[in-house]
Amino acid sequence: MSLVVVGSVAYDGVTTPAGSHERILGGACTYISLAASFFTPVRIVGIVGEDFAQADLDFLTSRGIDIAGVERAPGKTFYWRGVYSEDMNSRETLQTDLNVFGGFDPKLPESYRHEPYLMLGNIQPSLQRSVCSQMAAPMLVGGDTMDYWINDFRPELLETLKQWNFLLINDSEARLLSGEKNLKRAAAVIRAMGPSILVIKRGEYGATLFHEDGYSNIPGIILEHLKDPTGAGDCFAGGFIGYLASRRVRLDGGAVSGMELARAVVYGCVMGSFCCEEFGPDRFRTLTRDEIEVRFQEFRALTAF
Amino acid sequence: MSLVVVGSVAYDGVTTPAGSHERILGGACTYISLAASFFTPVRIVGIVGEDFAQADLDFLTSRGIDIAGVERAPGKTFYWRGVYSEDMNSRETLQTDLNVFGGFDPKLPESYRHEPYLMLGNIQPSLQRSVCSQMAAPMLVGGDTMDYWINDFRPELLETLKQWNFLLINDSEARLLSGEKNLKRAAAVIRAMGPSILVIKRGEYGATLFHEDGYSNIPGIILEHLKDPTGAGDCFAGGFIGYLASRRVRLDGGAVSGMELARAVVYGCVMGSFCCEEFGPDRFRTLTRDEIEVRFQEFRALTAF
Numbered sequence: 001m002s003l004v005v006v007g008s009v010a011y012d013g014v015t016t017p018a019g020s021h022e023r024i025l026g027g028a029c030t031y032i033s034l035a036a037s038f039f040t041p042v043r044i045v046g047i048v049g050e051d052f053a054q055a056d057l058d059f060l061t062s063r064g065i066d067i068a069g070v071e072r073a074p075g076k077t078f079y080w081r082g083v084y085s086e087d088m089n090s091r092e093t094l095q096t097d098l099n100v101f102g103g104f105d106p107k108l109p110e111s112y113r114h115e116p117y118l119m120l121g122n123i124q125p126s127l128q129r130s131v132c133s134q135m136a137a138p139m140l141v142g143g144d145t146m147d148y149w150i151n152d153f154r155p156e157l158l159e160t161l162k163q164w165n166f167l168l169i170n171d172s173e174a175r176l177l178s179g180e181k182n183l184k185r186a187a188a189v190i191r192a193m194g195p196s197i198l199v200i201k202r203g204e205y206g207a208t209l210f211h212e213d214g215y216s217n218i219p220g221i222i223l224e225h226l227k228d229p230t231g232a233g234d235c236f237a238g239g240f241i242g243y244l245a246s247r248r249v250r251l252d253g254g255a256v257s258g259m260e261l262a263r264a265v266v267y268g269c270v271m272g273s274f275c276c277e278e279f280g281p282d283r284f285r286t287l288t289r290d291e292i293e294v295r296f297q298e299f300r301a302l303t304a305f
Numbered sequence: 306m307s308l309v310v311v312g313s314v315a316y317d318g319v320t321t322p323a324g325s326h327e328r329i330l331g332g333a334c335t336y337i338s339l340a341a342s343f344f345t346p347v348r349i350v351g352i353v354g355e356d357f358a359q360a361d362l363d364f365l366t367s368r369g370i371d372i373a374g375v376e377r378a379p380g381k382t383f384y385w386r387g388v389y390s391e392d393m394n395s396r397e398t399l400q401t402d403l404n405v406f407g408g409f410d411p412k413l414p415e416s417y418r419h420e421p422y423l424m425l426g427n428i429q430p431s432l433q434r435s436v437c438s439q440m441a442a443p444m445l446v447g448g449d450t451m452d453y454w455i456n457d458f459r460p461e462l463l464e465t466l467k468q469w470n471f472l473l474i475n476d477s478e479a480r481l482l483s484g485e486k487n488l489k490r491a492a493a494v495i496r497a498m499g500p501s502i503l504v505i506k507r508g509e510y511g512a513t514l515f516h517e518d519g520y521s522n523i524p525g526i527i528l529e530h531l532k533d534p535t536g537a538g539d540c541f542a543g544g545f546i547g548y549l550a551s552r553r554v555r556l557d558g559g560a561v562s563g564m565e566l567a568r569a570v571v572y573g574c575v576m577g578s579f580c581c582e583e584f585g586p587d588r589f590r591t592l593t594r595d596e597i598e599v600r601f602q603e604f605r606a607l608t609a610f
Contacts, residue, residue: 185529202510214606219511302520303524305523
């Protein structure tokens with residue numbers, strides 16, 4: 001009963017007001033799988049170059065992540081470099097070298113195909129659809145996308161969304177995808193495209209969940225020492241789907257309660273908040289399940305009235 | 306046991322994506338007092354011109370608001386005109402005619418001076434201080450301010466804040482006042498200036514409350530039909546202090562629980578949300594206490610997990 005995660009595995013060059021790293025492990029698949037690994041067994045699909053360090057693969061396997069689906073190809077690993085604004089709410093991309101990721105054509109190992117949970121990181125919508133069709137009978141499928149696919153690959157994206165149970169995007173993407181300014185109306189339009197569960201990520205302001213019985217608004221936690229927000233949205237996704245997988249939630253032939261989904265959103269916020277505390281995915285080297293529960297209870301306390 | 310509210314009484318010209326009004330009742334004092342009037346008796350101090358309509362005074366008295374402290378002066382009432390952006394999250398001021406408000410020197414009627422609650426709308430800090438010193442022994446005092454006073458009247462503002470139990474400002478103002486980017490550190494700096502209770506208003510994202518035992522984060526409610534956000538922050542203030550007054554909360558010689566303060570913040574959010582549903586303060590012509598309770602329960606539901 002594992003979660004399959006597909007997406008980029010990368011090296012990032014990150015500069016934030018808290019410091020700078022020239023080359024640190026990154027990529028959506030990396031962040032999602034690390035965050036989810038605290039809740040459920042995870043199997044990943046990705047591509048890396050000849051330069052990818054064994055120590056980084058070892059970090060993933062040390063978290064129990066199955067890397068059988070990681071292809072090593074001739075060339076270099078996907079590299080991204082960017083710099084964050086003073087308040088870390090926005091960033092500028094300085095360099096994007098797709099390298100081997102440019103030829104990514106995800107193939108699921110046979111051992112992955114009967115797993116019940118699938119989380120598709122932000123890649124080309126038709127590749128996301130191809131992965132989905134390689135799965136035998138997933139119980140819960142969803143993913144992420146971005147403005148580029150919404151603008152330039154809209155027909156493919158709409159076809160892809162039909163297969164999904166949940167979609168995680170940010171508020172500007174939700175407005176772009178739906179053509180609606182108002183988030184409630186935007187959510188109604190998007191849910192009619194396929195995903196019955198829509199989570200709108202709002203960065204430091206938390207997240208809003210829409211589902212068939214209504215919506216929930218989960219505020220963010222205020223971190224006093226924030227080092228690097230890279231990957232926070234992917235860690236949100238990992239916490240969200242990881243928690244649902246750990247609860248054996250299924251949408252094929254059954255409904256899941258709004259309260260259970262809201263708890264998954266809180267676990268998403270929790271994992272996103274931990275991610276920001278260190279550069280890259282370093283916080284997950286030491287994080288414990290107990291610390292996760294303590295922070296979950298902090299969310300309870302800070303939203304109680 | 307009334308709440309005294311001091312601030313501007315105005316006419317506004319408002320253009321939003323939902324429509325336009327050339328001249329509608331406005332002003333911080335108006336909005337605060339109307340919102341608070343659903344919770345507690347209110348007495349206001351303000352100044353209006355010869356053009357101020359009897360019907361508008363009648364609206365205030367119909368809500369049980371004592372207008373003995375409203376001075377009518379030769380000249381015209383304060384007039385502001387502005388236009389909101391497409392998403393209504395920002396606005397541009399097109400016209401500001403202070404008129405009689407330029408000579409506002411608030412004098413409390415004798416009948417007001419022994420009231421326990423005082424809410425100071427956004428006016429010159431030394432005027433706020435003058436009002437405070439006219440009160441015999443208020444149990445709970447607080448107010449609002451803005452970037453203009455923080456930048457250009459800093460010494461006066463710091464002197465004024467020493468007298469306050471609570472301060473309500475938005476996040477950019479909190480950063481400006483404290484010189485700290487991080488909201489937790491900003492809150493610590495501001496609370497050391499005087500107000501033990503700090504509420505940071507975050508518009509559609511709700512509000513964050515800081516007090517001696519910690520902090521609370523209350524998310525916003527998502528309105529599907531938003532007409533005019535003018536006055537929402539003041540209505541937040543009215544709901545917040547109105548609720549605390551209705552609970553006979555006092556800070557002189559006693560602490561108030563964080564949970565009670567968090568409920569006051571939720572009532573603030575509730576009143577701010579109603580304010581946006583119609584142009585100007587029109588929603589308060591028909592609003593009932595039952596509708597307020599229903600929305601309070603909606604906040605409970607949307608934040609439950």
